[in-house]
Amino acid sequence: MQIVQQLLFVIAFGVAVYLFSQQARQIRKNILLGQDEDLSDHPNLRWRNLLLLAFGQKKMFRNPLVAVLHFFVYAGFVIINLEILEIILDGILGTHRLFVPVLGSLYPILIGLFEVLAALVLISCAIFLVRRNVLKLRRFMSHDLDGWPRSDANYILITEIVLMTLFLTMNAADQQMQARGAEHYIATGPFWISGQLSPLFNGLSDGAVTGIERACWWLHILGILAFLNYLPYSKHLHIILAFPNAYYAKLEPMGEMDNMPAIQHEVKMMLQPELAADAPATDVIPKFGAKDVTDLTWKNLLDAYSCTECGRCSAACPANMTGKLLSPRKIMMDTRDRVTEVGKNIKANGSFQDDGKTLLRDYISEEELRACTTCNACVQECPVSISPLDIILQLRRYLVMEESSAPAEWTGMFSNIENNMAPWKFGPEDRENWIQEMNSQS
Amino acid sequence: MRIKTMAEYAANGETPEVLFWVGCASSFDQRTQKITKAFATILDKVGVQFAVLGREESCTGDPARRAGNEFIFQMMAQSNIQVLNMYEVKKIVTTCPHCFNTIKNEYPALGGNYEVIHHTTYLQQLIDAGKIVLKDGGAFKGKKITYHDSCYLGRANDIYEAPRKVLEILDAELIEMKRCKSNGLCCGAGGAQMFKEEEKGNVRINTERGREAVETGAAVVAANCPFCMTMLTDGVKEAGKEDSVKVLDLAEIIAESLK
Numbered sequence: 062m063q064i065v066q067q068l069l070f071v072i073a074f075g076v077a078v079y080l081f082s083q084q085a086r087q088i089r090k091n092i093l094l095g096q097d098e099d100l101s102d103h104p105n106l107r108w109r110n111l112l113l114l115a116f117g118q119k120k121m122f123r124n125p126l127v128a129v130l131h132f133f134v135y136a137g138f139v140i141i142n143l144e145i146l147e148i149i150l151d152g153i154l155g156t157h158r159l160f161v162p163v164l165g166s167l168y169p170i171l172i173g174l175f176e177v178l179a180a181l182v183l184i185s186c187a188i189f190l191v192r193r194n195v196l197k198l199r200r201f202m203s204h205d206l207d208g209w210p211r212s213d214a215n216y217i218l219i220t221e222i223v224l225m226t227l228f229l230t231m232n233a234a235d236q237q238m239q240a241r242g243a244e245h246y247i248a249t250g251p252f253w254i255s256g257q258l259s260p261l262f263n264g265l266s267d268g269a270v271t272g273i274e275r276a277c278w279w280l281h282i283l284g285i286l287a288f289l290n291y292l293p294y295s296k297h298l299h300i301i302l303a304f305p306n307a308y309y310a311k312l313e314p315m316g317e318m319d320n321m322p323a324i325q326h327e328v329k330m331m332l333q334p335e336l337a338a339d340a341p342a343t344d345v346i347p348k349f350g351a352k353d354v355t356d357l358t359w360k361n362l363l364d365a366y367s368c369t370e371c372g373r374c375s376a377a378c379p380a381n382m383t384g385k386l387l388s389p390r391k392i393m394m395d396t397r398d399r400v401t402e403v404g405k406n407i408k409a410n411g412s413f414q415d416d417g418k419t420l421l422r423d424y425i426s427e428e429e430l431r432a433c434t435t436c437n438a439c440v441q442e443c444p445v446s447i448s449p450l451d452i453i454l455q456l457r458r459y460l461v462m463e464e465s466s467a468p469a470e471w472t473g474m475f476s477n478i479e480n481n482m483a484p485w486k487f488g489p490e491d492r493e494n495w496i497q498e499m500n501s502q503s
Numbered sequence: 504m505r506i507k508t509m510a511e512y513a514a515n516g517e518t519p520e521v522l523f524w525v526g527c528a529s530s531f532d533q534r535t536q537k538i539t540k541a542f543a544t545i546l547d548k549v550g551v552q553f554a555v556l557g558r559e560e561s562c563t564g565d566p567a568r569r570a571g572n573e574f575i576f577q578m579m580a581q582s583n584i585q586v587l588n589m590y591e592v593k594k595i596v597t598t599c600p601h602c603f604n605t606i607k608n609e610y611p612a613l614g615g616n617y618e619v620i621h622h623t624t625y626l627q628q629l630i631d632a633g634k635i636v637l638k639d640g641g642a643f644k645g646k647k648i649t650y651h652d653s654c655y656l657g658r659a660n661d662i663y664e665a666p667r668k669v670l671e672i673l674d675a676e677l678i679e680m681k682r683c684k685s686n687g688l689c690c691g692a693g694g695a696q697m698f699k700e701e702e703k704g705n706v707r708i709n710t711e712r713g714r715e716a717v718e719t720g721a722a723v724v725a726a727n728c729p730f731c732m733t734m735l736t737d738g739v740k741e742a743g744k745e746d747s748v749k750v751l752d753l754a755e756i757i758a759e760s761l762k
Contacts, residue, residue, distance in 0.1 A: 123686075316659025317608035321573045325613060328577035332585075350571065379689040384705030432702040435569050435694030436654035441685050454569065461571030470699035471570050478575050482561035483527045484698055489558040492525070495536045496506045496557060499543065 063155045070152035070282075077286035084293035088366055091404035095359035100309045107308045110446070115307035120444040130185040134221065137182035138300065141175050141228070148282050158235075161247050173253035176229060180254055183225040186218045193218075200372030205391045210296065210370055217297045224284050231277035233258035237270050299369035303445040306367040309360055310446035315437045318454060323347045350458025353419040354400040357455060364447040365397035374439035374449055380432040387432035389439035389449035395424035396452060421456055430456050431468065504547045508557040509590045519554040521546075522592045524606065526599035527562050528697075528729035534736070535729040541758035542598050542622055548761055549634040553596075559586050563605040570695035577613070580605070584615035598622045598754060600655035600728045601693070607660070621656055623666035623727050623753050630672055641760035643673040648756075649680055649721035651712070651735060652687035653728035666727050669753055673760060678719045688712050690738075692730035713738015717748055724750045 100107075113119045118135065121128035147160045161168050193201045193214060206214070232255030238246040240259065262270045292298050330337040351357050374389035375381045381388050399420045407413050418424075430453055439449045460466045467475070474484045481488050512519050523546065529539040546553045561583055564576035583606075587595075595617050597603050607619035620628075629635045648670055656662045663684045670677055682688040691701065691708030701707055713735055716724045724739065726732045735750045742748075 314604075314608050314660050316604040316655055318568055320609070320612040321577075324573045324577050325581075328574060328581055332578070332581055349573065377686070379691060379708045379711075380702070380704070383701075383708050383711055385702045387702070428702055431699075432704075433694050434654070434689045434691060434696050434708065436689035437658040438654075438686075438689065441658050454571070457569075457571035458573060459571070462573060467570065467572075468699045471695060474570070474695065474698040475567060475572050475575055478562050478564070478567055478579060482579065483531070484562055484566050485527065485531055487527075487531045489561075492530045492560055493508075493557045495530065495539055496508075496555065499540055500505050502504075 067153065067155045073283060073286060074149065074152065077289060081289050081293070084290065087404060087408070088293055088298075091400050092359050092362045092366060094355050094400060094403060094407075095357050095362040096355075098358040098360055100360060103312055106312055107310075110310050110312075111304060111308045113307075114310065114444070114446055115304045118444065120442070123442070130188055133178070133181040133185045134189075135300075137178040137225075138221075140178055141182075144172070144175050144228075145282070145285060148278070152282060157245055158247055158249065161249050166250065169250035169252055172232065172249070176232065176252055176254040179225040179228050183222055183229075186221045186225075190215065190218045190222075200376040203372060203375060203388065203390070205372065205375065205388050205394060206370065210394065213295050213297075214370070216291075217295065220284065220288055220291075224281060224288070227277045227281040227284065229255050229258065231255075231274055231281060234262060234270050234274035234277065237262040237265075238267070238274060241267065241270075243267065243271070296368065296370045299367050299445055302363065302367035306363055307446045309363065311448060311451075315440055319451075321349070321458075324349070348459075349462040350460070351452070351455035352421045352459045352463070354396060354403055355413075356459070357396070357420075357452060361396065361448075361452050361455075362400050364449075364452075365393050365400060367445050368393040368397065368447055369445065370394060371444070373442040373444065374447070377438040377442045379434055379436055379438065385429075385432040386426065387429045389453075392425060392429070392449040392452055393447060396420060399424050421459060425456060427460060427466065430460065433457075504544070506543055507554055508559070509554045509592075510557070510559065512554050513590060518591070520552045521554075521594045521596050522587075522590075523553045523555050524595050524597035524599075524602055525555055525560060526597060526602040526729065528601075528733075529598055530560075532729075532733070535732055538598050538729055538732065538752040538754050541752065542754035544758050545626070545629075545635070545754060545761065549629055551629075556586065561586075563602045565601045565605045566695040566698060568605075568609075569693070570698075580610060580613050580615070584610055584613055587615060587617065592617055594618045594620070596620045596622055596625045598727075598729065598752065600653045600659070601730065604655045604659050621660075621662065621665075621727070623656070623669055624662060626669045626753060626757055627665040630669060635672075635757065636762045637672060637757075637760040638762045641673060643675040643723065643756060643760060646673075646675045646723060647678055647719070647721040648673070648675045648723045648725050649678045649716055649719045650683070650725045651680070651690070651716065651727075651731055652684055653726070653731050654687070654689050654693050656727055657687050658685055666725070666753055669757065670725060673756065675723075678721050680715050680719055682715065688715065690728075690731040690734035692734045697730050697733075707738075707741075709734035709738040710741050711738075713740075713742050717742040717744045722748060723756070724748060725756060726750055726752050 118128065118132060121131055150159050151157060164171065192198055232252050235246060236252055236256050236259035239248050348356065354362060370390060372390045378387065378389050403413060406416055433453045435450060437450060477484050477486055509522065523543065525539050529535045562579050563583060564579035568576035595606060600621060603619055603621045606617065650667060650670060652663060689708060690712055716735060717739060724735055726735055732750060732752060739745055739748050739750055
């Protein structure tokens with residue numbers, strides 16, 4: 062009987078890990094559909110960002126109360142995973158609480174700490190559910206989240222609550238059986254929280270309590286394995302990708318836009334034609350800006366998969382808060398949806414087959430792109446180092462340079478700059494009007 | 504006072520201490536020209552030898568680049584860099600955060616390397632060096648002032664303290680808006696929005712920011728950017744407070760308080 066359980070466990074574990082690794086590879090492939098960008102510079106600064114922004118969740122602390130609750134869930138998730146190691150080994154080896162003899166009197170203290178964390182995770186997730194569904198915070202009520210994304214968020218919170226409840230119930234049943242001196246249940250010493258809950262099982266038979274303990278053990282670990290495979294489809298993927306995304310975060314000042322060397326070169330040849338004779342001829346006509354996800358960089362696509370749809374960006378966006386169509390969060394969600402779609406297309410057809418769709422217009426409209434003031438509030442707010450602005454600007458570049466699509470006022474501004482070197486209809490000599498006024502006064 | 508251009512300095516074989524990059528937004532419009540005049544007055548009074556480019560200055564290309572037109576940006580940037588390098592400019596001070604950001608952060612990739620300082624930082628340096636001395640019981644003593652962080656000085660370049668330190672010497676009462684520093688709310692002009700109507704929405708961004716500024720009860724809204732100046736002036740007007748609330752650039756505030 063024991064060997065059957067072990068076999069079932071190994072199969073479940075193996076299948077879960079295999080399926081997850083397949084999904085992870087697909088996501089990696091999708092991200093690498095983006096244009097190449099070298100972000101290997103300044104490793105020291107990048108490790109620092111990873112520690113501060115991802116491990117330390119520095120930006121979350123812009124709202125301290127939520128940051129603390131989120132930190133509980135995060136710390137709980139990471140630290141309780143140490144307990145998962147024991148559970149997995151027990152499952153494979155058919156042992157029960159394998160680490161007790163190894164850790165001795167330290168064991169109940171560790172489990173006690175995990176239980177405190179589990180309780181904090183449970184409480185925090187409950188508060189988060191209330192914030193989303195009862196208090197209805199504006200950023201959670203936005204139409205960005207209509208349908209699956211809103212359910213996704215709730216499923217994650219409910220799953221975490223269920224998993225933590227199973228963990229505590231399992232331990233409480235275990236403590237009960239220990240108290241009864243059951244042979245299989247090795248004495249560990251009292252656990253801090255489940256030790257208090259254990260008397261709830263006083264009236265039940267040995268068989269019933271053992272059944273509860275085993276059921277919780279199985280449901281807990283199967284739940285975790287299922288959750289692992291849910292991640293790739295969910296906004297919750299940020300628990301993994303926040304780390305590389307912080308590492309590859311932009312190091313330059315936020316105000317700096319990426320240069321376009323191809324255009325730099327072309328304009329240089331135009332302004333200094335004497336250089337053109339020596340320049341190597343090239344017949345490759347580069348595409349300017351981004352129309353679809355494959356025109357974006359891999360970092361933009363990593364951003365999209367790292368987004369947990371919290372909406373801090375859109376809540377801080379001046380266009381969004383004044384009722385414009387633009388929502389930086391939606392920019393990220395659209396990018397992820399589209400790159401996932403392109404990835405599926407490639408997987409099904411061997412190579413990308415035109416599906417008549419692009420990120421621009423089929424997902425993100427011109428009206429959204431036009432509303433951005435490039436104020437960087439979205440970039441500033443993002444706890445996981447995403448830049449919606451970078452995507453917006455690349456799409457704008459495509460609109461203007463490939464389609465000459467710009468509002469009439471912008472077209473006027475462009476021609477003013479081109480003709481009289483100022484965005485308004487003033488000539489170069491008008492720049493000296495104030496000088497003449499001042500010089501004539503003295 | 505006589506404002507001299509770089510060309511005039513060069514003709515005399517002289518090099519000024521610093522180039523004052525005026526920027527389009529403060530060159531043509533009567534209201535924003537006052538910022539330029541105020542800053543020039545300060546530089547003159549404290550004895551900084553400065554030049555302007557005058558008609559040789561062009562748009563930095565910022566609005567074109569942010570609207571998506573990289574060609575026009577490159578044309579402007581490269582010809583500006585040619586002019587700046589021809590005059591062997593080392594140090595640039597500007598009253599426009601957009602020009603500041605573009606010249607400081609985006610010109611180096613195109614071969615334009617200069618020390619670029621925004622005028623609020625420059626004013627702070629002059630104050631720290633004891634060169635700016637204010638008259639006793641200055642015009643702003645005891646007055647309530649609120650400071651508006653421009654996006655291109657604040658978030659874009661992480662400069663929050665220098666302008667506040669400049670305001671501190673006025674002996675005024677500094678009140679922060681709820682959305683300030685890295686949380687600061689945009690005036691609505693950046694990203695080439697200055698040059699077009701806003702998209703459809705519930706309210707204009709500058710109306711929202713003007714309302715917030717007025718709600719602090721401040722008599723002066725201090726700005727550091729000619730675009731913000733225009734947007735906030737309209738915003739304050741829409742809040743019906745144009746008579747009691749003034750929108751002033753830091754340069755104007757200091758110029759008015761100079762001994």
